[in-house]
Amino acid sequence: MSPLDMSPDLDPRDRGGEQQPLLIVRDLRRHFPIKGAGGRAVKAVDGVSFDVRKGEILGVVGESGCGKSTLARLLLHLIRPDAGELVFDGDQVDAPRGITVAALRRQAQMVFQDSYSSLNPRMPVRDSVAFGPFVQGEPKAKAREIARDMLAKVGLNPDQFGPRYPHELSGGQKQRVNVARALATNPRMVILDEPVSALDKSVEAQVLNLLRALKRQFNLTYVFISHDMNVVRYISDRVLVMYLGKIVELGPVDEIFSHPRHPYTRALLASRPSMDPARRMEEPPVTGDPPNPIDPPSGCRFRTRCAYSEPLCATSEPALSAMGGGHIAACHMLDPASGHSAAGAMS
Numbered sequence: 444m445s446p447l448d449m450s451p452d453l454d455p456r457d458r459g460g461e462q463q464p465l466l467i468v469r470d471l472r473r474h475f476p477i478k479g480a481g482g483r484a485v486k487a488v489d490g491v492s493f494d495v496r497k498g499e500i501l502g503v504v505g506e507s508g509c510g511k512s513t514l515a516r517l518l519l520h521l522i523r524p525d526a527g528e529l530v531f532d533g534d535q536v537d538a539p540r541g542i543t544v545a546a547l548r549r550q551a552q553m554v555f556q557d558s559y560s561s562l563n564p565r566m567p568v569r570d571s572v573a574f575g576p577f578v579q580g581e582p583k584a585k586a587r588e589i590a591r592d593m594l595a596k597v598g599l600n601p602d603q604f605g606p607r608y609p610h611e612l613s614g615g616q617k618q619r620v621n622v623a624r625a626l627a628t629n630p631r632m633v634i635l636d637e638p639v640s641a642l643d644k645s646v647e648a649q650v651l652n653l654l655r656a657l658k659r660q661f662n663l664t665y666v667f668i669s670h671d672m673n674v675v676r677y678i679s680d681r682v683l684v685m686y687l688g689k690i691v692e693l694g695p696v697d698e699i700f701s702h703p704r705h706p707y708t709r710a711l712l713a714s715r716p717s718m719d720p721a722r723r724m725e726e727p728p729v730t731g732d733p734p735n736p737i738d739p740p741s742g743c744r745f746r747t748r749c750a751y752s753e754p755l756c757a758t759s760e761p762a763l764s765a766m767g768g769g770h771i772a773a774c775h776m777l778d779p780a781s782g783h784s785a786a787g788a789m790s
Contacts (some may be wrong), residue, residue: 456550456631457497459533464494465632465664466518466551471527473517477737485736487513489688491527495632500658500665502679502696504672504711508733510688511668512556515636518666519553520544532631549579552625556637558617562609568620569594569605575628586627593623596660597653615646619653626657632664639674651678672715676700681769684708687733687744690763694770704772707745743775755782 471491474484488510495501503511516522518529520537528535531550535541552575555561562571572590577583591601597619609617618638625633635654639647655678658665669675675682675696682699684692684707692705703709713728731748734740740747746756755775764777775781 457532461497463497463533464530465497465532466495466666467528467530468493468495468518469528469530471514471517471529472525473513473522474525480737483737486688486739487736488517488524489739491685491688491690493683493690493693495664495666496681498662498664499680500667500678502675502682503666503668503685504670504675504682505685506711506733507670508687508736509685510736511670511685512636514685515553515634515666515668518634519548519551521553549628550630551632551634552628552630553634553636554618554621554625554638556640558614558621558641559609561621562617564609567606567608568599568612569601571609571620572624572627575624579628589627590623593627594620596626596657597623598649599623613646614642615650618642618650622650622654622657626661626663629661630663632666634666634668636668637670638667640669640671647674654678672700672711684711687736687739689744690773691745692770692772693763694766694772695768698768698770702770704766704770704777705745705774706749706751708772743773751776751783751785753783 469492471488473488474486476482476484491514503514505511513522517524530536531542531547536547537544569587569590572593573586576589577586581589591605594601594605599616599619604612604616612620638654639650642650651674654665657663667675667678679696681694682696683690684699684705686707692699692703692708699708700712703712707729710729717724729748734744734747740757742758742760743749743752743756746752749756759775761773761775761778761781763771763773765771766777775783776785779786
């Protein structure tokens with residue numbers, strides 16, 4: 444039986460059962476040194492910890508430059524972390540008694556933001572999709588058979604689109620090819636980095652519905668990265684909010700959208716455009732640009748743009764506080780013992 448035909452409930456690769464997270468991330472860090480800057484570095488991802496549960500869609504949101512795409516590449520070791528630990532279904536990644544990076548990539552794949560540049564312009568679509576299975580040991584004929592099957596599953600006629608080159612496809616068609624290529628290796632987890640940001644709204648909806656259908660069909664786990672809060676609300680089970688390389692809030696999607704606890708999350712939600720003319724936005728929900736990641740603010744990194752900032756916020760970095768139901772956020776106002784004048788007001 445082909446791996447693509449295997450029942451998702453009988454995946455022999457599931458070692459730890461449903462209760463064990465598929466991916467555990469602990470204190471992941473990646474700083475990019477700057478030449479001629481006296482040893483200073485861009486703190487792209489700076490101590491990030493979270494779990495990805497089996498079968499869920501974890502949405503990752505934040506402004507441009509907050510570290511979302513760097514985090515995605517760290518999860519697959521496309522960029523090597525400076526520090527931290529990745530555990531995939533109970534096995535530590537790139538550790539003596541764990542699993543290798545190559546073994547991780549056999550079970551996790553990525554769909555990149557730029558659908559055109561991630562495809563080889565000199566390779567027909569069918570060969571791009573078949574390349575992964577072929578590299579992983581499938582005979583060429585079998586790899587092409589898998590490619591045909593996956594193109595059909597993402598809504599592209601393999602006879603019509605298989606011989607085409609990337610420049611002959613629309614943006615939505617290229618992104619479908621990228622999804623097919625990611626799924627051709629039969630992964631358990633797919634990381635999607637802004638997969639619909641370059642598409643118009645009608646095509647965006649089609650691709651989102653396709654991703655949800657494929658998740659159910661193959662029992663996949665998604666890490667879905669986006670700056671569009673409405674897209675994240677539609678597709679995610681939980682939401683992780685990043686700001687300047689740090690996690691500021693994490694929780695169930697309904698809880699995040701109905702009861703956001705961090706001022707930055709509230710600002711992101713308030714920035715969504717409204718179709719109601721009576722709710723026209725007169726003032727920006729947050730002012731100023733994000734600080735320089737080379738020299739982030741002391742204490743709370745959001746304090747330079749936060750309306751509730753106090754001297755405490757500059758001297759002490761807030762810890763992630765648990766509020767029940769798996770909802771956590773990092774703000775001094777959520778800790779009654781922090782000393783902030785509004786402590787407990789947002790709890």
